[in-house]
Amino acid sequence: MERSFRKMHGLGNDFVVLDGRREALSLDTATVRALGDRRTGIGFDQLVILERPRDGGHVRARFYNQDGGEVATCGNASRCIGRLLLDETGERSVTIETGGGPVVASDAGEALVTIDMGRPRFAWNEIPLARDVDTRSLPLQVGNLPPAFGVSVGNPHAVFIVPDAAQIDVAHLGSQLEHDPLFPERANIEFAQVLSSDRVRMRVWERGAGITRACGSGACATLVATASRGLTGRRATIELDGGDLIIEWTKQDRVLMTGPVATAFSGTVQLPDTAAARAA
Numbered sequence: 708m709e710r711s712f713r714k715m716h717g718l719g720n721d722f723v724v725l726d727g728r729r730e731a732l733s734l735d736t737a738t739v740r741a742l743g744d745r746r747t748g749i750g751f752d753q754l755v756i757l758e759r760p761r762d763g764g765h766v767r768a769r770f771y772n773q774d775g776g777e778v779a780t781c782g783n784a785s786r787c788i789g790r791l792l793l794d795e796t797g798e799r800s801v802t803i804e805t806g807g808g809p810v811v812a813s814d815a816g817e818a819l820v821t822i823d824m825g826r827p828r829f830a831w832n833e834i835p836l837a838r839d840v841d842t843r844s845l846p847l848q849v850g851n852l853p854p855a856f857g858v859s860v861g862n863p864h865a866v867f868i869v870p871d872a873a874q875i876d877v878a879h880l881g882s883q884l885e886h887d888p889l890f891p892e893r894a895n896i897e898f899a900q901v902l903s904s905d906r907v908r909m910r911v912w913e914r915g916a917g918i919t920r921a922c923g924s925g926a927c928a929t930l931v932a933t934a935s936r937g938l939t940g941r942r943a944t945i946e947l948d949g950g951d952l953i954i955e956w957t958k959q960d961r962v963l964m965t966g967p968v969a970t971a972f973s974g975t976v977q978l979p980d981t982a983a984a985r986a987a
């Protein structure tokens with residue numbers, strides 16, 4: 708079956724968006740992986756399937772990593788979908804239902820989109836971790852890294868605050884840490900260098916996707932970690948390989964992410980007949 712898709716990105720963290728609202732769509736792991744292959748498929752860090760809302764939101768979104776695994780949330784993809792829905796509805800803000808809970812996207816002007824990612828979660832079983840440990844100082848023994856800060860912003864993150872992010876071998880350390888037994892569902896790994904009280908350089912290894920140019924939820928996790936440790940205020944610019952995101956952790960305990968989104972191109976793709984329709 709042929710389906711149209713849109714290729715979008717937020718600071719180079721790139722996505723294929725398939726619209727399953729009218730004609731429902733379900734892809735198996737092998738198909739997601741094939742579409743994600745940058746040589747023989749379309750290529751993406753994450754794939755998004757839009758579905759009809761079930762809980763009063765404007766749309767429901769399902770996110771898949773490049774490795775084919777479904778995940779609860781994706782900050783940058785939510786900003787991209789937010790842009791689509793804001794344009795489609797003409798409203799000032801829209802609610803996206805995700806596996807990590809509802810997130811609200813709003814137009815921040817100058818082609819920027821803000822996402823309210825909700826409340827960060829710190830309990831060991833909410834991140835989740837394999838056992839009850841101090842989540843603000845995770846016992847991970849890899850290289851000479853300091854203890855990491857564990858947090859969920861709808862998906863699991865471990866943030867290492869390091870003196871010089873440029874010196875970190877992100878591929879080597881990230882690939883090991885993603886699979887550490889402390890993370891029963893694996894984890895996204897951030898290496899953050901505090902530049903000032905409102906500026907942080909961050910490099911990321913994403914669960915199921917590897918090194919990406921930006922990770923929205925990772926930027927949120929980073930700000931929560933640096934602010935919790937008193938190294939920054941509760942609003943900072945997070946400098947990623949692909950550009951800057953502004954993250955704010957509000958007094959109401961909500962994490963807001965603001966940054967640009969773009970459509971790279973759109974097209975059609977032939978999906979296998981096994982891409983069976985899911986009951987809407």
Ligand SMILES: N[C@@H](CCC[C@H](N)C(=O)O)C(=O)O
Pocket residue numbers: 720752753772778779780781782783784862863895913914915916919921922923924925
């Ligand atoms: N690119 C993302 C996060 C995508 C999901 C993540 N790799 C996971 O497995 O949780 C973002 O912008 O948040």
